Amino acid sequence: xKAFEAFVAERYLKTRRKGAFVRTLTRYARWGIGxxxxxxxxxQALMNGFRDEIQANLFTATGHFTVNFFAxxxxxxxxxxxxxxxxPGVVAASPMRxxxxxxxxxxxxxxxxxxxxxxxxxxxxxxxSSIFDSLQPxxxxxxxxxxxxxxxxxxxxxxxxxxxxxxxxxxRADLGLGGLQPKMAGFKVAGIFESHISEYDQRWVFIxxxxxxxxxxxxxxxxxxVRASSVEAIETVKPAALKALNEGAKGPFSATDLRDTxxxxxxxxxxxxxxFALILAFIVVLAxxxxxxxxxLFITEKRRDLGVLxxxxxxxxxxxxxxxxxxxxxxxxxxxxxxxxxVPTCWILDHWKLVKxxxxxxxxxxxxxxxxxxWDLAAVAVFPLLVAWAASRYPARRAAEVNPVDALRAx
Numbered sequence: 001x002k003a004f005e006a007f008v009a010e011r012y013l014k015t016r017r018k019g020a021f022v023r024t025l026t027r028y029a030r031w032g033i034g035x036x037x038x039x040x041x042x043x044q045a046l047m048n049g050f051r052d053e054i055q056a057n058l059f060t061a062t063g064h065f066t067v068n069f070f071a072x073x074x075x076x077x078x079x080x081x082x083x084x085x086x087x088p089g090v091v092a093a094s095p096m097r098x099x100x101x102x103x104x105x106x107x108x109x110x111x112x113x114x115x116x117x118x119x120x121x122x123x124x125x126x127x128x129s130s131i132f133d134s135l136q137p138x139x140x141x142x143x144x145x146x147x148x149x150x151x152x153x154x155x156x157x158x159x160x161x162x163x164x165x166x167x168x169x170x171x172r173a174d175l176g177l178g179g180l181q182p183k184m185a186g187f188k189v190a191g192i193f194e195s196h197i198s199e200y201d202q203r204w205v206f207i208x209x210x211x212x213x214x215x216x217x218x219x220x221x222x223x224x225x226v227r228a229s230s231v232e233a234i235e236t237v238k239p240a241a242l243k244a245l246n247e248g249a250k251g252p253f254s255a256t257d258l259r260d261t262x263x264x265x266x267x268x269x270x271x272x273x274x275x276f277a278l279i280l281a282f283i284v285v286l287a288x289x290x291x292x293x294x295x296x297l298f299i300t301e302k303r304r305d306l307g308v309l310x311x312x313x314x315x316x317x318x319x320x321x322x323x324x325x326x327x328x329x330x331x332x333x334x335x336x337x338x339x340x341x342x343v344p345t346c347w348i349l350d351h352w353k354l355v356k357x358x359x360x361x362x363x364x365x366x367x368x369x370x371x372x373x374x375w376d377l378a379a380v381a382v383f384p385l386l387v388a389w390a391a392s393r394y395p396a397r398r399a400a401e402v403n404p405v406d407a408l409r410a411x
Contacts, residue, residue: 005318008309009325012298022297029294030334032287033384037338038345040280044376045346047273049369051266055231057364058258061195063094063128063225065238065257067245073220080224080253083244089229089237092127095221096120097212101170103150103205105158113158115205117168119212119221128225131200135193137162145208147190151201155192164189168205170215183215196364226255234259281383287334288387291327295395298326299402306399307407316400323399327392328385335384339377346370 067074067084074080077095084093097119102112122143126132132140135149143149148168150160160166166187173180187207195201213219228237238255245253259266299306306319347370349355355368 004314005321005325009322009329012302012322012326022294022301025290025294025297026330029287029290029330030337032290033284033331033334033388034337034341036280036283036287037335037380037384038342039283040277040380041339041342041372041377042346042370043276043280044273044380045342045350045370045372046368047269047276048371048373048376049350050365051269051273052371053365053369054265054269055259057197058262059231060130061197061200062258063092064228064231064234065226065255067224067226067241067253067255068222070252070254073218073222074224075220077221077224080245084224084226084241087237087241087244089233090226090241091229092124092227094121094124094128094225095209095223096125096225097209097216097222099170099172099212099215101168103154103158103166103168105160106165106167107159110158112169113154114203115154115168116203117170117212118204118206119209120206121209125206128227131193131195134195135191138191140191140206143190143206143208145210146187148187148205148207149191149193150189150205151203152192152194153198153201154203154205155189157202160189160192162189162191168207172215185211185215187211196366198364284384285387288331288384289391291330291388291391292395294330295323295327295392296398299323299395299399303402303407306402307404310402310404311408319402320393320396320400323396324389324392327388327396331384331388335381339381343372343377346372 067080069075074095081093081095084090099117099119101115101117103115104110104112120140122141126140132149140149148166155161166189168185168187170183170185172183174183193201209221213221226237226241228234234257238257242251242253242255245251309319310316349368350370353367357365357367359366
């Protein structure tokens with residue numbers, strides 16, 4: 001019998017003999033729902049794109065997570081590295097030390113620049129960071145002791161070129177003849193990188209791990225950077241690595257990743273996505289509730305037809321389903337229009353990077369990204385249909401309550 005209800009609902013929607021006003025309202029309701037669905041899909045794709053691009057840039061510039069020891073230096077760095085590399089899901093692991101200092105070029109009168117100095121193992125650092133993909137003129141694996149690499153913006157700011165000599169004053173004191181003196185060391189610029197992340201390009205320099213150890217007076221690393229098979233794998237790989245290092249119990253090793261240190265940023269992005277979705281959903285709700293007015297007019301116009309159907313044996317439940325189906329079909333057509341336009345639009349804008357961003361706004365995102373999610377598309381497709389079904393129930397019930405005798409007598 002459901003085929004009967006669908007057939008009648010479709011005939012009512014396609015009739016051309018009369019009811020031009022109702023057809024016009026139906027057309028506008030479909031356009032309104034289509035516009036709401038289009039905007040919802042585009043905004044959801046936009047928020048997904050920004051979140052994914054920010055996360056991708058952060059996690060490609062550094063390791064997925066960093067292992068450290070509660071007392072400072074890792075007591076047995078080679079052993080810890082071997083355990084981490086043996087953990088399933090670990091792609092690469094590299095030891096490092098982190099210092100702070102003032103970098104000064106050999107140019108007379110050049111002011112010193114505050115920098116973060118990262119001591120790296122040239123043989124393994126490239127496995128955990130994509131910063132070195134852009135390193136010129138030689139790969140990071142060829143960096144020797146007494147050499148360093150700097151970011152493109154830092155090199156431009158203080159006029160550095162490959163082969164220049166610089167000095168770094170470390171935030172460490174050394175006891176000399178004149179008392180406590182800051183430790184200093186000279187380095188040769190071996191290369192220049194460009195990560196497109198201002199913090200790294202302006203404030204980071206990389207030196208050989210052995211130079212950093214010598215400056216600290218130790219033979220151990222401070223941290224171990226680890227890269228997992230994917231960002232999603234961090235959830236399982238990080239606990240597994242810590243469990244192996246701490247031998248199954250809670251121990252001296254801990255780990256942090258950029259999602260921990262930037263939790264407020266990602267939470268804000270997620271909240272913005274939810275907020276925009278709720279606000280824009282009202283467009284769909286308002287358009288869907290126009291269906292109430294359309295169905296009321298339909299029922300008034302088709303009152304005699306309803307009386308005939310009921311007199312011929314149609315049940316009130318079937319009459320109710322007819323108008324519920326009408327409301328859902330009106331919404332489904334509008335949703336299909338909106339979805340059919342939004343999905344290719346997002347794909348084209350993202351694939352061809354058509355919407356550019358000014359460099360001053362985001363230094364590591366050069367265009368507006370649009371990333372479609374199947375879950376978001378499913379939610380946007382189902383939500384208007386549920387709203388349309390809920391909006392159709394009241395006029396549909398009123399149609400089911402029509403008395404066939406009264407309807408036919410009125411005619």
